Amino acid sequence: MTPPFVGQHNPYKGRPPRPWVRVRLLAADGTFREVELIVDTGSPFPLVVSEALLMAVSFKESADVDANFGFMAGGWFRLVIPEVSLNCEIHGYGCDNVFAGARESHSDFGGLMGLPALRLIEYGGDADGFWIRPAKRLSP
Amino acid sequence: MTRSQRSVENQTAFRRLQTTIDTTYPAGRFVALDGGQIIADAATFEELTKVLAAAGQDSPEVLVVQAGGYYPKSVNLLSPMFPR
Numbered sequence: 001m002t003p004p005f006v007g008q009h010n011p012y013k014g015r016p017p018r019p020w021v022r023v024r025l026l027a028a029d030g031t032f033r034e035v036e037l038i039v040d041t042g043s044p045f046p047l048v049v050s051e052a053l054l055m056a057v058s059f060k061e062s063a064d065v066d067a068n069f070g071f072m073a074g075g076w077f078r079l080v081i082p083e084v085s086l087n088c089e090i091h092g093y094g095c096d097n098v099f100a101g102a103r104e105s106h107s108d109f110g111g112l113m114g115l116p117a118l119r120l121i122e123y124g125g126d127a128d129g130f131w132i133r134p135a136k137r138l139s140p
Numbered sequence: 141m142t143r144s145q146r147s148v149e150n151q152t153a154f155r156r157l158q159t160t161i162d163t164t165y166p167a168g169r170f171v172a173l174d175g176g177q178i179i180a181d182a183a184t185f186e187e188l189t190k191v192l193a194a195a196g197q198d199s200p201e202v203l204v205v206q207a208g209g210y211y212p213k214s215v216n217l218l219s220p221m222f223p224r
Binding site for chain 1: 141143147150151154155172185186189200201202203204205206209210211212213214215216217
């Protein structure tokens with residue numbers, strides 16, 4: 001018998017079609033924002049969201065960076081993906097140009113997730129969609 | 141997005157201290173800066189937050205980095221998703 005799939009399996013979405021994940025970003029007051037992020041394994045940055053979302057949920061500031069598409073404000077997020085049991089602080093950025101670029105593909109998208117965040121879990125894809133699942137636990 | 145004067149000063153301090161942080165602290169150590177200097181460090185973000193709160197320095201404008209982390213001052217990304 002095939003065990004039930006644990007994680008997210010999300011059909012590609014947008015024009016052009018994009019792989020994506022659904023995450024929660026927790027604010028200091030305990031509330032959270034759920035956001036869909038385009039997956040970009042070529043990005044060296046864990047998270048990039050809108051500047052407004054950074055301001056709303058970031059716990060602390062972090063190093064800013066000037067990129068070829070504009071200023072990116074650094075901050076620390078609490079990233080939660082319940083389906084893969086991920087709950088951690090992670091460094092990321094607020095950048096409205098990246099946010100706008102993501103939304104050009106689909107209005108549901110709120111930014112992107114890059115390789116450093118994806119390495120915290122397992123990920124992959126097929127002809128129909130993109131999936132994530134919990135990271136394998138290493139033996140102590 | 142406009143950073144406050146305090147944030148700008150912390151960003152400037154980080155760039156001045158980045159090499160010192162990377163060579164002084166073990167990789168992955170969380171380091172906090174404010175007022176132009178390092179004010180705390182800890183093994184985890186949660187621990188650092190507690191230390192800062194206990195010292196009355198838990199402002200969101202405090203700048204936190206990890207020693208040895210990837211914090212380029214500028215970057216040229218090639219991803220085709222980004223507008224130019």
